[in-house]
Amino acid sequence: MSYTTHADLGGQPGHGPVRPEPEGELFHAAWELRVLALTLAMGATGSWNIDMSRAARETLPDYAASSYYEIWFEALQRLVEERGLASAAEIASGHMRTSPRPVARVLRGADVAAVLARGSPTERSATSPARFAQGARVRMRCDVPRHHTRLPAYVRGRAGVIGRLHGTHVFADANALGLGEQPQWLYNVVFDEAELWPGRAPQGLKVSVDAWEPYLEVA
Amino acid sequence: MSTRPPHKHGHEYDHEHSELGEMDLRVRALESVLTEKGYVDPAALDALIDTYQTRIGPRNGARVVARAWVDAEFREWLRRDASAAIASLGYGGRQGEHMVAVENTASEHNLVVCTLCSCYPWPVLGLPPTWYKSAPYRSRAVSDPRGVLADFGVTLPETTAIRVWDSTAEVRYLVIPERPPGTEGLGETELAELVGRDSMIGTGVARRP
Numbered sequence: 001m002s003y004t005t006h007a008d009l010g011g012q013p014g015h016g017p018v019r020p021e022p023e024g025e026l027f028h029a030a031w032e033l034r035v036l037a038l039t040l041a042m043g044a045t046g047s048w049n050i051d052m053s054r055a056a057r058e059t060l061p062d063y064a065a066s067s068y069y070e071i072w073f074e075a076l077q078r079l080v081e082e083r084g085l086a087s088a089a090e091i092a093s094g095h096m097r098t099s100p101r102p103v104a105r106v107l108r109g110a111d112v113a114a115v116l117a118r119g120s121p122t123e124r125s126a127t128s129p130a131r132f133a134q135g136a137r138v139r140m141r142c143d144v145p146r147h148h149t150r151l152p153a154y155v156r157g158r159a160g161v162i163g164r165l166h167g168t169h170v171f172a173d174a175n176a177l178g179l180g181e182q183p184q185w186l187y188n189v190v191f192d193e194a195e196l197w198p199g200r201a202p203q204g205l206k207v208s209v210d211a212w213e214p215y216l217e218v219a
Numbered sequence: 220m221s222t223r224p225p226h227k228h229g230h231e232y233d234h235e236h237s238e239l240g241e242m243d244l245r246v247r248a249l250e251s252v253l254t255e256k257g258y259v260d261p262a263a264l265d266a267l268i269d270t271y272q273t274r275i276g277p278r279n280g281a282r283v284v285a286r287a288w289v290d291a292e293f294r295e296w297l298r299r300d301a302s303a304a305i306a307s308l309g310y311g312g313r314q315g316e317h318m319v320a321v322e323n324t325a326s327e328h329n330l331v332v333c334t335l336c337s338c339y340p341w342p343v344l345g346l347p348p349t350w351y352k353s354a355p356y357r358s359r360a361v362s363d364p365r366g367v368l369a370d371f372g373v374t375l376p377e378t379t380a381i382r383v384w385d386s387t388a389e390v391r392y393l394v395i396p397e398r399p400p401g402t403e404g405l406g407e408t409e410l411a412e413l414v415g416r417d418s419m420i421g422t423g424v425a426r427r428p
Contacts, residue, residue: 009335010332010334010357010358010385011334011362015353018422019350019370020371023415023416026347028349031243033268034250037268038246038253041259041267042258073246077249080249086252086253091249094247094249094251095251096255106258106260109260109261109263109266112267113270117311117312119313119314119315122316122388122389123316150387151387154334154361172388203363205364205383206380206382207382208382209387210387211387212388
């Protein structure tokens, strides 16, 4: 089974200049707010996790041509259909035709503040010592997994240094596949610009990513 | 659709009598089905929209920065355990569960991006701006940050190193900009007003009074 993400943009050329906007400008249509709220409310039903939603978004065929909230909308619709919570026909018509499926929970208006304040921490108690210490040299794996991953293409195969240890966190790759949390040590790995962008005029730049232990090899 | 966003100037979506577009209709249909099936409580949607439109935004982060500027002990706490230090001011939770504060100095400037999606510290900065989620920012922040800064009208000395943090996991980064000169006599509230959102992402610097 192949897996194609359209979201791995780091270092890609040709996207043009950034267009800054003032601080208060976040939405450009009223429906964007509804999509945001629907996505959060449906996420709270426990029918999927955040890594599954990221996987649903980044594999949308129209990702590059869509606005960010269009991507959220399409992915939400896709997840709702895939889980059998509503059919494409129901979503298109706006009317229920089959009875609802049970969901783990429904977010009530009165509980929103408490649920947001609690959040969804991903740190778990460590069950094994960290393989790498601060300052250790590591190389990022270069194989491309056939599933959702959080190892960006621009650092694959590159060597860096462990900048910080973040503790043990839910492993996105496993969580996206529904294989459980499988917590792994998470590291901040720092790269020199010459390693990432050889041959380019130096800018005095270092770049870091946060990477789970399975992404790393001894350099 | 029981709520409308408050008015902002110059936006198409404020034209109350304009015809509904295709996306309006599609989103409305999805919302109707999900509500009718009982998966979604309309009151929760209203509360979520109200929270992210009016309650949680970059003024939260500005208060964190101003406190760090005036209180050395708080600054030390931020370095040691940013999640706890920020929570002591009342900010935390969704998309800010694991915070790291990174401090700009004369010799190093920090810039935050999420090249893979749109990870952003919601409790202190609110929802990300459109440009933060856009392909130009996500592609170039890690390869040409000085060019990105130029798009924001910011030029740093060549001797200032640039440190880019790509938020690829669930750790969220808040930039503590440098305190501008000439602010010695200002109190925390006045200082917070100098701290714009972009200065806490790293695409800007704090304003001078």
